[in-house]
Amino acid sequence: MLIQFNFKNYKSFKEEVTLDLSATKITEFSDRVVSIGNEKILPVSAIYGANASGKSNVYSAFEYMTNYVVDSFKYGDEEEHFDQFKPTPFLFDTTSPKESSSFEVYFTIPNDKSEKTYNYGFCVDAQGVTEEWLNSKAKTSKKYKTIFYRGEDELDLSGFPKSSQGNIQVALEKQVLIVSLGAKLKIGKCKVIRDWFIDNRFADFGNPFTNYWMSRRLPKGFVTDKQVQQKVIDYFASFDEHIQDFKIEQVPQENDSKQNQYKISALHKVIDSDSYAEIPLESESGGTLKMFALYPGLQEVLEKGSVFIIDELNARLHPLLVRNFLLTFLNPEMNKNHAQLIFTTHDTWQLSNQLLRRDEIWFVKKDESGISTLYSLADFVDEDGDRIRKDESYEKNYLLGKYGAIPSLKSISVLDEK
CATH class of the missing domain: 3.40.50 (Rossmann fold)
Structure with a gap:
C-alpha cells in the first residue's frame, strides 16, 4: 500500500x-x-x-x-x-x-x-x-x-x-x-x-487519446472466458441493467497485424420479445464506455492490492x-x-x-x-x-x-x- x-x-x-x-x-x-x-x-x-x-x-x-x-x-x-x-x-x-x-x-x-x-x-x-x-x-x-x-x-x-x-x-x-x-x-x-x-494502474480521462485507447482495452480473459464476461455484466448491472450479454466476433486482421481484433456488441433485451438487440459497444453512452474502460484497472488493482x-x-x-x-x-x-x-x-x-x-x-x-x-x-x-x-x-x-x-x-x- x-x-x-x-x-x-x-x-x-x-x-x-x-x-x-x-x-x-x-x-x-x-x-x-x-x-x-x-x-x-x-x-x-x-x-x-x-x-x-x-x-x-x-x-x-x-x-x-x-x-x-x-x-x-x-x-x-x-x-x-x-x-x-x-x-x-x-x-x-x-x-x-x-x-x-x-x-x-x-x-x-x-x-x-x-x-x-x-x-x-x-x-x-x-x-x-x-x-x-x-x-x-x-x-x-x-x-x-x-x-x-x-x-x-x-x-x-x-x-x-x-x-x-x-x-x-x-x-x-x-x-x-x-x-x-x-x-x-x-x-x-x-x-x-x-x-x-x-x-x-493509471487512467487519465482528461486526455482524449487515453479515453479512446482505454475504451477499447478488454478485461483479462474477456474474449474466451464466459465467467469474466458475466462479471462485467454484473458490474454493469450495478448502474445499468439493460445490457444482458455480449457478442464477441473476431474480425479479419489488417496490415499483417499479429494482434487479434474483435467486434464487441452489447446485447439489450427487446421489450416485447425474447430476442436481443445488438448494439456495437462503441455506440453505447459515454458513461457506459467510461465504466467499461475503468473495469480492467479496477479488476487488476482489487486482485493485486x-x-x-x-x-x-x-x-x-x-x-x-x-x-x-x-x-x-x-x-x-x-x-x-x-x-x-x-x-x-x-x-x-x-x-x-x-x-x-x-x-x-x-x-x-x-x-x-x-x-x-x-x-x-x-x-x-x-x-x-x-x-x-x-x-x-x-x-x-x-x-x-x-x-x-x-x-x-x-x-x-x-x-x-x-
Missing part, C-alpha cells in the same frame, strides 16, 4: 509537497483504516481544486516516477528515450529549471508476511539521475536500513550481494535508475520495488455512479486486498462527511506566481486558527471558499456588445 508520495520541482509544483495516505488520529470511519506493520493506511485520496490549479500534475508526477522506474534501464543505450523522459521542472523562475526534480514514496508490498515498509526515491535533471536511494524497515524496527544509496560522488550498494554489486557497477549509466537496472539483472530486492510500480490513480474520475459519470465506484474501495468486505484509489475530481457531491474522512480529502491551489500547493482538509486551519470539524458541510464550505482551492471568477465580459 502507498503510505506517502513526495515530489518537488515538477511542473507547477516548485517546493516539495506530500500526498499522505497514512491515517491521522481522527475518529470517523475507523473501520476502513488498514494496519500494516506500524502503519495505519487509508484506501482513498480525493484531490480537489480549480481548473489549471495543478491537480493533474499530482497524477502526472506519480505517473512520471512510475514510468522512469519501469523503463529507465533502456535510457543509457538509447539516448533518445531519455530525451523524451527528461523531467519538466518548475519553469517560472530562473533557478528551478536548472535544478533536479525529486520523487519519493513510502509503501508496503501486498501479501508481504514480514510487513516491511520501504522508502524509495530519486532525483533527476536534464542530464540524468543525480541521487537515488532505497531503504527498508522491519515491522519491529523504528529505523530504516539502507539497501543502497547513490549520490553524485557516492555509490553504496552494501545491501546487495557482492556479485550483484559488481554487475550494477559495470552496467550503470547516468540516465538509468539502479532499481530499473537491478530488476533487469534479476536482483530480487530491485525486482520487488519495480514490480510494485508495475502493478499500479495495488493503487489506481485516476485523473478526472467524475467526467461523464453521474455523481451516484462515482460514489458507487468509491464504495468499492471504501468497503473492507469488498476491498479485501487493500487496493487504493487516488483521484482528481470537480464532483463536490462526494465532498461529504458521510462518505470521506477529512484526511482523505485534499486540495490543490495555485498562487499568483504560478506555484501549486497541496494540502489536506485534516490539516487545514481556518482564519480563526481552528481545525475543520467532522460535522461540517464540506461541500457547502468548499464552494463558499472556506478551504481555498476554488476558481477566482470574473464576469465573461468579452461577449458584452457595447
Whole structure:
C-alpha cells in the first residue's frame, strides 16, 4: 500500500509537497483504516481544486516516477528515450529549471508476511539521475536500513550481494535508475520495488487519446472466458441493467497485424420479445464506455492490492455512479486486498462527511506566481486558527471558499456588445 508520495520541482509544483495516505488520529470511519506493520493506511485520496490549479500534475508526477522506474534501464543505450523522459521542472523562475526534480514514496508490498515498509526515491535533471536511494524497515524496527544509496560522488550498494554489486557497477549509466537496472539483472530486492510500480494502474480521462485507447482495452480473459464476461455484466448491472450479454466476433486482421481484433456488441433485451438487440459497444453512452474502460484497472488493482490513480474520475459519470465506484474501495468486505484509489475530481457531491474522512480529502491551489500547493482538509486551519470539524458541510464550505482551492471568477465580459 502507498503510505506517502513526495515530489518537488515538477511542473507547477516548485517546493516539495506530500500526498499522505497514512491515517491521522481522527475518529470517523475507523473501520476502513488498514494496519500494516506500524502503519495505519487509508484506501482513498480525493484531490480537489480549480481548473489549471495543478491537480493533474499530482497524477502526472506519480505517473512520471512510475514510468522512469519501469523503463529507465533502456535510457543509457538509447539516448533518445531519455530525451523524451527528461523531467519538466518548475519553469517560472530562473533557478528551478536548472535544478533536479525529486520523487519519493513510502509503501508496503501486498501479501508481504514480514510487513516491511520501504522508502524509495530519486532525483533527476536534464542530464540524468543525480541521487537515488532505497531503504527498508522491519515491522519491529523504528529505523530504516539502507539497501543502497547513490549520490553524485557516492555509490553504496552494501545491501546487495557482492556479485550483484559488481554487475550494477559495470552496467550503470547516468540516465538509468539502479532499481530499473537491478530488476533487469534479476536482483530480487530491485525486482520487488519495480514490480510494485508495475502493478499500479493509471487512467487519465482528461486526455482524449487515453479515453479512446482505454475504451477499447478488454478485461483479462474477456474474449474466451464466459465467467469474466458475466462479471462485467454484473458490474454493469450495478448502474445499468439493460445490457444482458455480449457478442464477441473476431474480425479479419489488417496490415499483417499479429494482434487479434474483435467486434464487441452489447446485447439489450427487446421489450416485447425474447430476442436481443445488438448494439456495437462503441455506440453505447459515454458513461457506459467510461465504466467499461475503468473495469480492467479496477479488476487488476482489487486482485493485486495495488493503487489506481485516476485523473478526472467524475467526467461523464453521474455523481451516484462515482460514489458507487468509491464504495468499492471504501468497503473492507469488498476491498479485501487493500487496493487504493487516488483521484482528481470537480464532483463536490462526494465532498461529504458521510462518505470521506477529512484526511482523505485534499486540495490543490495555485498562487499568483504560478506555484501549486497541496494540502489536506485534516490539516487545514481556518482564519480563526481552528481545525475543520467532522460535522461540517464540506461541500457547502468548499464552494463558499472556506478551504481555498476554488476558481477566482470574473464576469465573461468579452461577449458584452457595447
